[in-house]
Amino acid sequence: MRFVTLDEFIAQTEQELPEATGELSGLLRDIGLASKIVNRDLSKAGLVDAILGDANTVNVQGEDVKKLDVIANDILKKCLQNSGECCGIASEEEEEFVAFKNRKKAKYVVLFDPLDGSSNIDVIAPVGTIFSVFKRKSPVGGLCTLEDFLQKGSEQVAAGYVIYGSSTMLVYTTGNGVNGFTLDPSIGEFCLSHPNIKTPEKAASYSINQGNYNSFPDNVKKFVDYCQDSTEKKAFSLRYIGSMVADFHRNLLKGGIYIYPSTKSSPKGKLRLMYECNPMAFLQEQAKGKATNGKIRILDIEPTALHQRTAVYIGSEKMVEMLEG
Numbered sequence: 087m088r089f090v091t092l093d094e095f096i097a098q099t100e101q102e103l104p105e106a107t108g109e110l111s112g113l114l115r116d117i118g119l120a121s122k123i124v125n126r127d128l129s130k131a132g133l134v135d136a137i138l139g140d141a142n143t144v145n146v147q148g149e150d151v152k153k154l155d156v157i158a159n160d161i162l163k164k165c166l167q168n169s170g171e172c173c174g175i176a177s178e179e180e181e182e183f184v185a186f187k188n189r190k191k192a193k194y195v196v197l198f199d200p201l202d203g204s205s206n207i208d209v210i211a212p213v214g215t216i217f218s219v220f221k222r223k224s225p226v227g228g229l230c231t232l233e234d235f236l237q238k239g240s241e242q243v244a245a246g247y248v249i250y251g252s253s254t255m256l257v258y259t260t261g262n263g264v265n266g267f268t269l270d271p272s273i274g275e276f277c278l279s280h281p282n283i284k285t286p287e288k289a290a291s292y293s294i295n296q297g298n299y300n301s302f303p304d305n306v307k308k309f310v311d312y313c314q315d316s317t318e319k320k321a322f323s324l325r326y327i328g329s330m331v332a333d334f335h336r337n338l339l340k341g342g343i344y345i346y347p348s349t350k351s352s353p354k355g356k357l358r359l360m361y362e363c364n365p366m367a368f369l370q371e372q373a374k375g376k377a378t379n380g381k382i383r384i385l386d387i388e389p390t391a392l393h394q395r396t397a398v399y400i401g402s403e404k405m406v407e408m409l410e411g
């Protein structure tokens with residue numbers, strides 16, 4: 087059976103992209119390339135400390151041994167700078183946004199979490215790259231500005247993630263549904279494996295760090311108590327990997343809800359708005375689910391800072407609605 091590759095799919099659907107000029111298509115292809123390189127380096131993850139030397143040290147060749155999330159950050163930054171379609175990036179690994187001085191004519195900015203859940207790498211649990219794309223607001227021809235990045239999630243022109251797990255999959259949307267592409271290592275191509283993903287409107291699993299129960303808001307405690315109430319006809323399963331991309335991906339495909347509310351240690355929530363919650367919320371709404379901060383749509387939050395955090399309730403529509411205040 088001949089799969090459609092990511093490049094072929096992008097070319098076929100380019101006409102559906104806003105002002106289809108091929109630039110956004112090129113950008114998506116470059117993100118796909120960067121994730122293949124990250125995937126290659128991740129496969130050596132277990133070797134970083136064992137053979138290649140401890141992260142944050144200098145190895146026998148006199149090279150700096152970097153943590154894999156720094157490696158992933160550098161790969162994405164380099165691929166996006168080479169892309170020609172991106173005038174700047176913001177990243178969980180960069181304090182400030184990075185304007186590409188040689189790309190002043192490019193139309194798009196990209197925000198990303200290069201390796202979400204990276205604390206799981208040394209136990210070989212799934213991790214992921216999350217990305218969000220905006221059209222710049224500043225004039226083409228000059229350097230990008232902070233206002234190009236601090237846009238509401240509803241302004242995104244594309245968003246997606248790559249999950250590095252038992253296989254590697256890229257899932258993205260440009261506002262016309264959600265499609266998943268599994269990497270075929272034998273040909274080095276992402277192939278369309280999950281067309282037109284839709285999230286079931288309810289399910290029997292929930293994802294939350296129940297260790298924070300005592301500091302949950304009352305609506306979350308009530309929801310968790312409901313899920314644990316064994317008298318319920320259909321018992322709920324708690325599925326929590328500790329890597330948002332992995333929990334989100336399972337819920338996107340099978341239904342469920344991921345909750346990271348405000349807690350004692352994270353009073354504003356833990357997850358980042360701009361490069362974790364916004365892209366996931368765009369995907370989730372395109373897959374017919376919901377994403378809120380407990381009060382309003384994630385995509386309607388007016389950002390004020392690159393690295394701001396938010397509470398997040400995201401997944402099956404009916405499950406998110408159970409938690410709305």
Ligand code: P6P
Pocket residue numbers: 202203204205295328329330331356357
């Ligand atoms: P906790 C990883 O650090 C992350 O940002 C998400 O990927 C994950 O779901 C969450 O934090 C885990 O946080 O506090 O439960 O360990």
